Structures are given as C-alpha cells and as structure tokens.
Amino acid sequence: MADITPVLERADANLPESLERLFDLLRMKSISTDPAYKTECRKAAEWLARELQALGFDAAVRDTPGHPMVVGHHPGERPDAPHLLFYGHYDVQPVDPLELWEAPPFEPGFQEVEPGRKVITGRGTSDDKGQLMTFVEALRAYKETKGALPCRITILFEGEEESGSPSLKPFLEANADELKADYALICDTGMWDRETPAISAGLRGLVGEEIIVRAADRDLHSGLYGGAAANPIHILADILAGLHDETGRVTLEGFYEGVEETPAEVKATWENLESAAEKLLGEVGLSVPSGERGRSVLELTWARPTAEVNGIVGGYTGDGFKTVIAAQASAKVSFRLVGSQDPVKIRESFRAHVRAGIPADCSVEFHPHGASPAIHLAYDSALLNTAKAALSQEWPKPAVVIGMGGSIPIVGDFQSMLGMESLLVGFALADDRIHSPNEKYELASFHKGIRSWIRILDALAA
Amino acid sequence: MADITPVLERADANLPESLERLFDLLRMKSISTDPAYKTECRKAAEWLARELQALGFDAAVRDTPGHPMVVGHHPGERPDAPHLLFYGHYDVQPVDPLELWEAPPFEPGFQEVEPGRKVITGRGTSDDKGQLMTFVEALRAYKETKGALPCRITILFEGEEESGSPSLKPFLEANADELKADYALICDTGMWDRETPAISAGLRGLVGEEIIVRAADRDLHSGLYGGAAANPIHILADILAGLHDETGRVTLEGFYEGVEETPAEVKATWENLESAAEKLLGEVGLSVPSGERGRSVLELTWARPTAEVNGIVGGYTGDGFKTVIAAQASAKVSFRLVGSQDPVKIRESFRAHVRAGIPADCSVEFHPHGASPAIHLAYDSALLNTAKAALSQEWPKPAVVIGMGGSIPIVGDFQSMLGMESLLVGFALADDRIHSPNEKYELASFHKGIRSWIRILDALAA
Numbered sequence: 064m065a066d067i068t069p070v071l072e073r074a075d076a077n078l079p080e081s082l083e084r085l086f087d088l089l090r091m092k093s094i095s096t097d098p099a100y101k102t103e104c105r106k107a108a109e110w111l112a113r114e115l116q117a118l119g120f121d122a123a124v125r126d127t128p129g130h131p132m133v134v135g136h137h138p139g140e141r142p143d144a145p146h147l148l149f150y151g152h153y154d155v156q157p158v159d160p161l162e163l164w165e166a167p168p169f170e171p172g173f174q175e176v177e178p179g180r181k182v183i184t185g186r187g188t189s190d191d192k193g194q195l196m197t198f199v200e201a202l203r204a205y206k207e208t209k210g211a212l213p214c215r216i217t218i219l220f221e222g223e224e225e226s227g228s229p230s231l232k233p234f235l236e237a238n239a240d241e242l243k244a245d246y247a248l249i250c251d252t253g254m255w256d257r258e259t260p261a262i263s264a265g266l267r268g269l270v271g272e273e274i275i276v277r278a279a280d281r282d283l284h285s286g287l288y289g290g291a292a293a294n295p296i297h298i299l300a301d302i303l304a305g306l307h308d309e310t311g312r313v314t315l316e317g318f319y320e321g322v323e324e325t326p327a328e329v330k331a332t333w334e335n336l337e338s339a340a341e342k343l344l345g346e347v348g349l350s351v352p353s354g355e356r357g358r359s360v361l362e363l364t365w366a367r368p369t370a371e372v373n374g375i376v377g378g379y380t381g382d383g384f385k386t387v388i389a390a391q392a393s394a395k396v397s398f399r400l401v402g403s404q405d406p407v408k409i410r411e412s413f414r415a416h417v418r419a420g421i422p423a424d425c426s427v428e429f430h431p432h433g434a435s436p437a438i439h440l441a442y443d444s445a446l447l448n449t450a451k452a453a454l455s456q457e458w459p460k461p462a463v464v465i466g467m468g469g470s471i472p473i474v475g476d477f478q479s480m481l482g483m484e485s486l487l488v489g490f491a492l493a494d495d496r497i498h499s500p501n502e503k504y505e506l507a508s509f510h511k512g513i514r515s516w517i518r519i520l521d522a523l524a525a
Numbered sequence: 526m527a528d529i530t531p532v533l534e535r536a537d538a539n540l541p542e543s544l545e546r547l548f549d550l551l552r553m554k555s556i557s558t559d560p561a562y563k564t565e566c567r568k569a570a571e572w573l574a575r576e577l578q579a580l581g582f583d584a585a586v587r588d589t590p591g592h593p594m595v596v597g598h599h600p601g602e603r604p605d606a607p608h609l610l611f612y613g614h615y616d617v618q619p620v621d622p623l624e625l626w627e628a629p630p631f632e633p634g635f636q637e638v639e640p641g642r643k644v645i646t647g648r649g650t651s652d653d654k655g656q657l658m659t660f661v662e663a664l665r666a667y668k669e670t671k672g673a674l675p676c677r678i679t680i681l682f683e684g685e686e687e688s689g690s691p692s693l694k695p696f697l698e699a700n701a702d703e704l705k706a707d708y709a710l711i712c713d714t715g716m717w718d719r720e721t722p723a724i725s726a727g728l729r730g731l732v733g734e735e736i737i738v739r740a741a742d743r744d745l746h747s748g749l750y751g752g753a754a755a756n757p758i759h760i761l762a763d764i765l766a767g768l769h770d771e772t773g774r775v776t777l778e779g780f781y782e783g784v785e786e787t788p789a790e791v792k793a794t795w796e797n798l799e800s801a802a803e804k805l806l807g808e809v810g811l812s813v814p815s816g817e818r819g820r821s822v823l824e825l826t827w828a829r830p831t832a833e834v835n836g837i838v839g840g841y842t843g844d845g846f847k848t849v850i851a852a853q854a855s856a857k858v859s860f861r862l863v864g865s866q867d868p869v870k871i872r873e874s875f876r877a878h879v880r881a882g883i884p885a886d887c888s889v890e891f892h893p894h895g896a897s898p899a900i901h902l903a904y905d906s907a908l909l910n911t912a913k914a915a916l917s918q919e920w921p922k923p924a925v926v927i928g929m930g931g932s933i934p935i936v937g938d939f940q941s942m943l944g945m946e947s948l949l950v951g952f953a954l955a956d957d958r959i960h961s962p963n964e965k966y967e968l969a970s971f972h973k974g975i976r977s978w979i980r981i982l983d984a985l986a987a
Contacts, residue, residue: 267748271846280810285833286729286931289861290816290825292806296834296856297769297815303759304766344754348742350886353759354752363752371747372758373849378836379857384733384894386859386931387835394758395841397848399751424812432846469748469848493749 067521074204074513081200081513082183084114088153088192089171089185095130095154095226104130104222107153111220114199118206120218127230130154130222134241137202137216144214144524145245148483150473151195152224152251155187156498163500173506181506188504189495194250195220197490197512204517213524217244221473224251228472235480246446246523247477250512252489255463256339257505260454260515262447263487264440265365265466266474268400270409271373271432274299274417275393278425282378285386293425295392296377302420303394306370311355313370313398315412321403325366329442332463333361343493365466369399370413395432399468406434438475446486446523453518454488457511488519529983536666536975543662543975544645546576550615550654551633551647557592557616558688566592566684569615573682576661580668582680589692592616592684596703599664599678606676606986607707610945612935613657614686614713617649618960625962635968643968650966651957656712657682659952659974666979675986679706683935686713690934697942708908708985709939712974714951717798717925719967722916722977724909725949726902727827727928728936730862732871733835733894736761736879737855740887744840747848755887757854758839764882765856768832773817775832775860777874783865787828791904794925795823805955827928831861832875857894861930868896900936908948908985915980916950919973950981 074081093107094100108124108131115122115135122135133153139146158168166172171185183193198218205212219242223230235242255261278293308314325333340360344350354363363369377392379385398409414429421427440447442464454462467487477483490508491497536543555569556562570586570593577584577597584597595615601608620630628634633647645655660680667674681704685692697704717723740755770776787795802822806812816825825831839854841847860871876891883889902909904926916924929949939945952970953959 269748269848271848273846278811283809284931285831285835285859286731286861286929288809288826289833289859289930290829290831291802291814291822292809292811293813293815294833296837297765300762300765300834300837303762307759340753344886347745347750347754348886349740349754351755351884352753353755353884360753364750367752369747369752371751371756371848371850372762372840373747373847374840374842374851375758375762375854376838376842378834380836380838380855384735384857384859385835386731386733386833388833389836392837393842395846397747397751397846399748422813422815424810467748468751469746 067517070204070208070517071514073208074200074517077200077204078510081196082509085183085193085196085509086171088196089187090169092169093154093187093222094157095223096157101130104154108133108220108222111153115218118202122218127234129230132222132234133218133220134238135218137212139214139216139524140209140211141214141524146215146217147523148217148219148242148244148247149198150219150221150247150249151198152191152221153195154222154225155190155192156225158186158500160500165501174503182503183506183509184501184503186502188502189491190497190502191224191251193504193509194489194491194512197509198248198250198516200513201516201520204513205520213520217242231473232476232480235476239481243481244483247483247485249471249474249485249487250489251471252467252487253491253493254489254508255336255465257492257507258459260458260462260488260490261465262450262454262462263467264442264447264464265401266438266470267368267468268404268406268435268437269470270398270400270406270434271395272410272413273393273395273430273432275391275428276421276425277391277428279388279390282390283388285388288388292388293422294388295425296389298420298422298425299375299377299392299394302417303372305416305420311353313368315370315409315416317408317412318368320408321405322368323402325362326442329464330362333359336361336463361466364468366401368401368404370396371399372396400437402437402439404437406436410434435470435472435475438478440485440487444484446484449522450486450488450519453522454515457515457518488515490515529979532666532670532979533976535670536662536979539662539666540972543658544971547645547655547658547971548633550658551649552631554631555616555649555684556619557685558619563592566616570595570682570684573615577680580664584680589696591692594684594696595680595682596700597680599674601676601678601986602671602673603676603986608677608679609985610679610681610704610706610709611660612681612683612709612711613660614653614683615657616684616687617652617654618687620648620962622962627963636965644965645968645971646963646965648964650964651953652959652964653686653713655966655971656951656953656974659971660710660712660978662975663978663982666975667982675982679704693935694938694942697938701943705943706945709945709947711933711936711947711949712951713933714929714949715953715955716951716970717927718801719954719969720921722920722924722950722952723927724912724916724924725929726904726909726926727863728900728932729830729930730866730868730897730899731932732860732862732868732896733857734859734872734875735855735857735892735894737853737890738883738887739853739890741850741852744852745850747850750850754850755884756850757887758851760882760884760887761837761839761854761856764879765834767878767882773815775830777832777871777878779870779874780830782870783867784830785864787824788904791926792824795821798823798925823928826930828863830863830866832858833861834858862899864899864901866899868898872896897932897934897937900940902947902949906946908946911984912948912950912981915984916977919977919980950977952977
C-alpha cells in the first residue's frame with residue numbers, strides 16, 4: 064500500500080474549492096419528480112459529466128426516457144486492482160413546504176450549529192449531492208497527487224432516484240457489459256453517529272399492497288342502517304388488527320419462512336449501540352419498542368420483518384361529524400422482508416388473510432405496489448472487512464456493520480443484473496432532514512467523507 | 526265522536542286548491558343553510574302566518590337570531606279535548622347538484638310514475654312542506670265543515686331544521702308557557718310502504734366522539750423505524766376492532782345497561798315486515814345483516830344500540846404508495862343508543878376502552894360531538910293507540926308502530942323542556958329522495974295524509 068498521507072493532505076488543502084464545486088451543484092434545482100425542473104436536471108448531469116472529464120474520465124451524459132444518466136470511465140494505476148463502479152444520484156426531493164425553510168433551499172450556505180461544528184445547508188446536501196461529491200473529490204485529490212487513480216473506476220450518476228428510478232433497470236440491462244465491475248460502491252447511506260462510521264449490510268425487502276374494502280353501493284345514514292349494514296371500516300380494522308398477535312409477531316401464514324436469526328456476534332456489537340438506538344426512539348418522542356417482544360430496537364429495524372399500515376382512509380374525515388356508514392374504506396400496507404422471505408408468497412398470504420375477513424356481501428380490491436426481496440451483504444466478506452478497517456482509521460470510533468431498515472433497489476439490481484457485490488458507505492446522519500425542509504450535511508461528513516474514500520480506494524486497490 | 530264523513534269529503538273537494546296552496550309554498554326558495562335565501566325563508570314564514578290567520582289562528586312570524594318561527598293559536602270546539610301542538614318545518618335542503626334535477630327544483634309539478642299513481646315533484650315536497658300542509662289542509666276542511674276545530678291547536682313552524690335548529694331550544698325555553706300543550710304532533714317521518722301507515726315510536730340516541738391517536742412527534746420512514754416505532758394506525762385498528770366481539774355485541778363495559786328487550790308482540794309485527802327490510806339491504810347492494818347475531822334487520826336498526834366508526838384517516842392516503850409510519854391517526858366513532866342508556870356513561874366507557882389500548886409512550890385526544898339519549902315513546906300509550914286506529918281506517922293496511930334508527934332532536938326537546946309526549950306520524954316514503962335531486966311526494970301521501978290528520982284529530986278530541 065502506497066503512502067496516502069500526501070493524498071489526504073491534498074484533500075484537506077482542496078477543501079475550500081471542493082466546497083465551491085459542491086455549492087455549484089447544489090444550486091441546480093434538479094427535482095426529478097417535477098417536470099418543471101427537467102432542464103435543471105439536465106444541467107446538473109452536464110455539470111457532472113464536465114467535472115469527470117476534467118478528472119480525465121471518458122464521461123458523457125446518456126439519455127434515457129426520463130432524466131439522463133452520467134457515465135464515466137477512468138483506467139487505474141495498478142493493473143491487478145479491482146474495477147470499481149461508483150453510484151450516486153444527482154436528483155433531489157421537492158422542497159415544499161417552502162415556508163418552513165430557514166434559507167432558500169437552492170442557496171447553499173453554512174451554519175455553525177455549535178462551536179467548532181459547521182453544517183452545509185440546502186436541498187441535496189445530504190441526499191445525495193454532498194455524498195456523491197465526497198467520492199469525486201477523493202478521486203481529484205488522488206489524481207492531483209499521484210497523477211493517476213489507484214484502480215479502474217466507472218461512475219454512474221442517476222437522475223431519477225427520488226422518482227423511483229424508472230429508467231435504471233433498462234439502462235443497466237442495455238449497458239451491462241460497460242457497467243459491470245468487480246464491486247459496486249454506493250454512497251447514499253449514513254453513519255451510526257457523528258463519531259462512528261457505518262457499513263450497511265442488510266437491506267430489508269419490501270412488499271406494498273393497497274386494499275379497498277367495499278360494502279354498500281353508496282354511503283349510508285348510520286341512523287337508518289347502523290347495526291344492520293356492513294361497515295367497511297370495521298371490516299378493515301378487524302383485518303388490520305389481526306395482522307399481529309399479542310407478542311407483536313405477524314400472524315400471516317408462512318410469514319417467517321426464510322427468516323434467520325442474526326449471528327450472536329453481530330447481535331453483540333449491536334448491543335453496544337443499543338442505548339443510542341433508544342435515543343433514536345427518544346428523538347421522535349417515543350420510548351417503548353413496538354413490534355416483536357424480546358428483541359432490541361436495532362434487531363427489530365435491521366434484521367426482523369414487519370407488517371406496517373402506511374395509510375388508512377374511509378368515511379367522513381373532514382371537520383365536525385357526519386353519521387355516515389361508508390361505502391368503502393382502504394388501507395396501504397407494506398411488509399419489510401429479511402433473509403430469503405419470498406415477496407410473492409408474502410403478498411399471497413396477506414391477500415388470503417384479507418379475503419378471509421371479508422363478509423359474503425362485501426368485496427375487496429387489491430393493488431400491488433412493488434415487491435423486492437431482502438438483500439443481505441455477507442457480514443464477513445473481504446470487501447466489507449477492508450472497508451471497515453479503512454473507515455476505522457479515519458474516524459474517532461471504529462466502523463460498525465449495521466442493518467438497514469429500508470431497501471435500496473439498486474443494490475438488488477447490481478446483484479441480480481450485473482452479478483456485483485455492493486459496498487454501502489455513506490456519511491449522512493439521522494438528523495440530516497433528508498426529504499424535509501432545512502436539509503443539511505455535516506461539514507465533517509463532507510471533509511472526512513472525502514478522506515474516507517481515499518483510504519477505502521487505497522485499501523481496495525492494494 | 527262526531528261524524529267526520531263531511532270533513533273528509535270537504536278535504537277531497539278541496540284537493541285541487543290545497544295543491545295550489547302547497548305549490549305556492551313550494552315555489553319559495555327557503556333554503557335555510559344558504560344566507561342568500563334569507564328573504565325567501567322569511568317570505569315562506571309570512572305566507573304560512575297568513576294562511577293560519579285565514580283559518581282563524583292568532584298567528585305571527587316570530588323573529589329569532591336566525592330564520593323566523595311561525596307560531597299560531599286556535600281554540601277548540603270541545604273544552605275537555607286535549608291541547609295539541611303541531612310541529613313542522615318550512616325550510617328545505619339546498620338543491621345542488623342542480624344539473625341532476627329533471628325539472629327546476631322550485632317549479633313544482635306532477636309526474637305520473639305509473640297509471641293511476643301521481644307524485645308531486647320539487648324541493649320540499651316531502652321534506653317538509655308537503656307534510657306540514659297535510660295538517661293545515663286537514664284543519665281547513667274541519668273549519669270549513671264544522672266552523673271550528675275539534676280541539677285547541679298550537680302550531681309551531683320552524684325555519685332552521687335543515688341547518689341544525691340553532692334557535693329552537695332558546696325559543697322553546699323563552700316561550701315554554703305559550704307552547705306547552707298536552708301532546709305534540711310531528712309530521713316529518715315516513716310510512717312503512719305506500720299502503721302501510723306508520724307511527725315512529727323509538728328514536729335512537731346518539732353519542733359522537735372523535736379520537737386522535739398520536740405516536741412519534743413526526744411522520745417516520747417505515748424503513749428506518751418500522752418494527753420498533755409505535756404505529757398509530759395499528760393502535761387505532763386494535764382499539765376499533767375491539768369494540769365488537771365475534772357475535773357482533775359491543776364490548777364496552779356497561780354498554781347494555783338500560784337496554785331492554787323489545788316486547789314479543791311488537792317484534793312479531795316487525796317479523797311481518799322483515800322481507801321488506803331485507804329488500805332495504807338489497808337496495809344498497811348488501812344481503813347479510815351485520816351487527817348482533819340472531820336479531821332481525823328491523824330490530825337491529827330500530828331497537829338495538831350500535832357502535833359505528835363513521836370515519837378514519839391516518840398516514841398516506843394519496844395516489845401511489847409512501848412507506849410512512851404516521852405520527853397520528855384519527856377516527857370518528859358514534860354510538861346509537863336505545864332505552865335508558867346514559868350517553869355520559871357510554872362516552873366515559875368508550876374513552877376508558879380507548880385509553881386502555883394506548884401504549885405508554887403514545888397519547889390520545891378526545892373530541893366530543895354531541896350526546897343525546899334515546900327517546901322511547903311507549904308502544905302502548907293511549908295517544909299512540911288512538912292514532913294507530915285512526916290511521917288504520919284511512920289506509921289499505923293497518924298502521925304499524927316502527928322504530929327509527931336516527932334521532933329527531935325536537936322530540937327530546939319537547940319531552941325534556943316542555944314535558945310533552947310526541948306523536949310522530951308522517952306520509953313520506955323511503956324513495957322520496959329527500960335531501961337529493963328530484964325530491965317527490967306521493968299525491969296519495971298528500972291527499973290521504975290530510976284525511977289521516979282529520980281522523981287523528983277527531984279521535985284525539987273525542
């Protein structure tokens with residue numbers, strides 16, 4: 064392993080200009096969900112392509128039916144080093160409600176939240192422009208110091224992550240040969256806390272399903288019909304209440320098939336983090352872990368499957384009161400999956416549970432909303448252990464391997480379509496307010512994030 | 526009892542002019558909920574006062590903070606006959622959506638729906654102008670034939686029934702001595718069917734309560750928090766599902782205190798009507814009676830208490846899907862009461878049930894929406910039996926005593942504020958489309974309604 068001290072020093076020296084470049088990117092209103100910002104999305108893509116070209120990448124804006132991709136290639140210094148694919152996204156979430164922002168969302172700035180601790184403010188700082196730029200700036204420091212990159216790098220920037228990535232799969236399929244590398248690096252996740260870097264290993268899968276229960280063919284007056292006419296809200300409440308037993312376990316038949324216990328040694332590292340996890344609940348005003356009894360908050364959110372009702376509506380919901388028996392009521396229900404739980408079987412089992420609760424004269428309609436299996440990155444791979452050691456050199460506390468409650472579909476796509484293992488490293492914090500007003504990114508996340516990638520690249524190339 | 530044949534014949538002879546008068550009243554756009562029709566409401570009140578004066582009533586338009594009342598007094602022929610208070614309302618529902626009307630709502634007309642069966646069409650024909658005019662025209666036929674009324678009559682016409690009667694209680698309070706009579710007659714209800722007149726005896730009470738369950742202090746991402754953070758929709762579903770047991774009985778502690786079984790002989794008359802009741806469910810696309818097992822549709826809606834969820838909302842309810850764990854979820858719940866169920870106790874029992882389902886780190890907020898006890902008019906009072914016999918003389922089939930699923934607040938007010946028992950007789954039909962476009966009133970309801978009141982008045986005065 065070459066001495067990387069000069070590269071790290073160069074990154075430190077570059078910081079003011081790195082921030083200027085980041086701010087240029089942050090000023091572009093690349094909101095992918097709103098067609099009004101189509102031009103701004105392309106502007107961001109073009110800006111990124113130029114940045115990569117300036118670093119010696121063979122980079123281009125690549126059209127899709129939606130917002131464009133940016134793809135760039137750069138050879139590496141060491142021929143036997145692995146070929147790495149880096150993924151980030153340049154699109155951002157909408158900014159409404161605008162009035163809740165303390166500063167305009169697309170005018171990035173700094174804020175000193177406590178002595179010695181600065182944050183970068185603005186839409187996209189944490190999700191994901193600030194994060195993807197840590198990698199770009201790491202490459203720059205490398206290139207400027209060594210005149211080369213330590214290994215062959217392919218970069219893929221997407222512009223539709225916040226709108227469900229409709230063009231991603233077709234693009235991966237059409238360009239599989241070009242994009243296939245030895246490993247994928249994804250920078251769209253978080254640290255454990257400000258001092259502890261994290262590598263995300265388990266990603267829960269997701270099955271979404273909307274159900275609409277219908278009873279009478281019109282809304283009824285509860286005075287005239289109450290007590291004799293089926294009430295779809297009652298039917299729905301019964302069905303939803305029946306999803307869990309008293310111990311918090313999901314009752315669906317076959318639900319726990321493919322769910323494995325987390326290894327004891329992994330659970331042990333999580334126990335060290337547990338008080339912080341309780342703090343996590345505390346930060347949102349809660350204190351009692353819900354869900355399956357006898358399991359820690361971290362295990363519940365990282366390694367256990369769930370059934371959650373995400374939305375429900377039926378009958379009169381305006382001001383005041385209306386004694387109506389609704390004609391229909393609906394709910395959106397999702398399941399987080401772990402291990403090798405089969406999304407198709409879970410959906411079928413849920414539908415069977417729902418159908419069993421529908422009276423003979425009522426009906427139910429199902430609308431599927433996505434199905435993806437859980438993805439588990441091995442807790443003990445060489446890739447993971449190398450990155451863990453590298454991160455632990457940079458930050459005050461050693462890196463931890465954590466689960467992730469949510470899914471990042473691209474990890475599954477990289478695995479299934481390109482046969483690549485992914486490494487998920489990111490420097491966001493839980494309080495970064497991504498998707499919300501006043502999004503921020505710690506200046507330390509940006510600065511030490513750049514340094515972290517230098518260390519990881521160097522270690523992986525060795 | 527005097528021979529009333531001449532009075533009935535006079536009513537028959539008067540019919541064309543009775544209809545002309547009704548049409549005059551129907552042309553007035555007395556929509557009480559819309560301030561734009563304030564003048565039209567007063568016009569209707571003034572018209573009614575003049576009509577009563579023409580019949581020899583000491584009648585006047587009486588101002589309230591809202592639309593005026595009309596009050597009139599007339600002495601009776603027989604000094605020992607009871608003093609009767611008649612109530613009806615001259616205001617009508619709004620008419621939108623106007624484009625669904627086959628004829629302009631305030632241009633009354635006739636329609637022959639089948640050979641020999643005519644209906645009167647227009648807003649207010651059934652609710653309640655057509656109904657209140659049956660009583661006025663009955664008085665006219667009496668007066669014109671006998672030169673007097675059979676008993677002392679006080680009339681109260683209200684102009685705010687369709688907007689919640691805000692001025693009614695204060696008016697009753699301020700004029701209690703003037704309005705107090707031996708019995709109240711209310712003409713704002715319906716027949717069982719076109720051949721069977723009905724007297725409404727039981728009116729269910731109502732307790733309304735809105736609950737808001739709060740968990741985390743913000744909406745959470747179900748990927749990050751799912752499985753560990755309390756989900757208020759689950760909590761709410763459990764609470765609501767727990768309101769009924771498997772037999773459809775309400776589980777609240779003390780809920781059935783004060784609920785009495787309907788006398789077997791009354792149930793027997795209802796059994797004869799039951800196939801029609803099943804037709805009632807069939808008309809709204811249902812077939813299986815919900816609620817308490819082993820009880821008929823009529824018993825369930827007329828004589829049994831209920832717990833109904835009238836509205837529920839929580840989390841994401843828009844198009845598509847959002848994997849959110851909501852910060853709060855709410856429901857509007859109402860209870861129909863019978864017998865001597867205590868609204869205050871029912872509310873408290875419900876609140877206790879809800880509180881018992883709220884986890885330690887969550888909270889609940891309650892918003893009361895009205896509380897009125899059930900009103901039961903004895904199944905075997907002299908008033909009721911007299912009216913029943915009189916009605917049975919007029920119509921093809923004998924009169925039935927029915928329950929009413931809903932509440933008519935004025936009946937309670939007459940009872941509690943003026944100590945009066947009410948008799949609820951009306952000639953509306955279930956398909957009169959009250960509150961909807963193309964409201965109608967059967968010509969037979971109007972004509973035989975007038976004749977019915979003549980018979981009832983005569984019988985009560987005897």
